Amino acid sequence: MASRRDDDIAPSTGSCAAGTHTCALADALRLPAHQESLPALRDLALAWAARVGLAAEAVQRLDLVLEEMLMNIFHHAYPGELGDVELSLVSGQDGVSGQGGPPGQDAPQGRLSLRLTDWGVAFDPLAPADQSLGADLEANLEAGLDERALGGMGLFLLRTLATASYVRQGDANVLTLTFGS
């Protein structure tokens, strides 16, 4: 990505750090849906967050919800086989700052939308809890220590800490997550 501002050009010795406008970041990354892919996907999402100037609290929520949803895909999307997961930047409202606006209006927008796609078992993480799984999340919140179930918290954190939407597109699960104001 070319810099638009003279004072924005990084020195040739500078590192390709997140947050600089001179460094082209990939806007999508597709990897095998297993735990070893987590660090690379996380790094890319955090680099996008830095580029749009996402507030620290929103970055922490992004970090958390991304891990929860990726772990869910890793463990449940492809029973008995290995498929892929793709993390992509949602353009249009993603705040790839500095493109197209007049000078002085390229301040970070503080908002990031991203998309997680897998081609596994159809699953809507935003659907009401499936009673047959014993995953009545809200009731579990009130349970005592002895009764409290160990699972189900990842989906609850998603619903609580992110603005999310889900759609089944053909044979793909597509989850869109938005962070920041």
Next chain:
Amino acid sequence: MNCAGSKQGAFYVLEVTGRMDALTSQGFETECLGRLEAGDTRIVADLGGLEYISSAGLRSILSAAKKLKAAGGDLAFCGLSGIVAEVFTVSGFAKLLPVFATRDEALNRS
């Protein structure tokens, strides 16, 4: 995630630092069960240096707390801030488990 521990009166204090995520958090339960085997049933986890916790971390904490309780002990927390405090609140853990603002409060309860 890293755990450093020391005996303080009736309690064993675990200072947990770093990230309790899917890749690391099992270590917390392992640490607590190690103390349980060594005879410490009352553990205070100081999370002042913890930067991040996911549901994998909550699972590890809940499992350890159940086992300590079954042994007649307990697992308390102090020093929560930022996303760690937020996750404890929204998950109900702040009501489910003893949480104190400071380590002194956690150690000086009756």
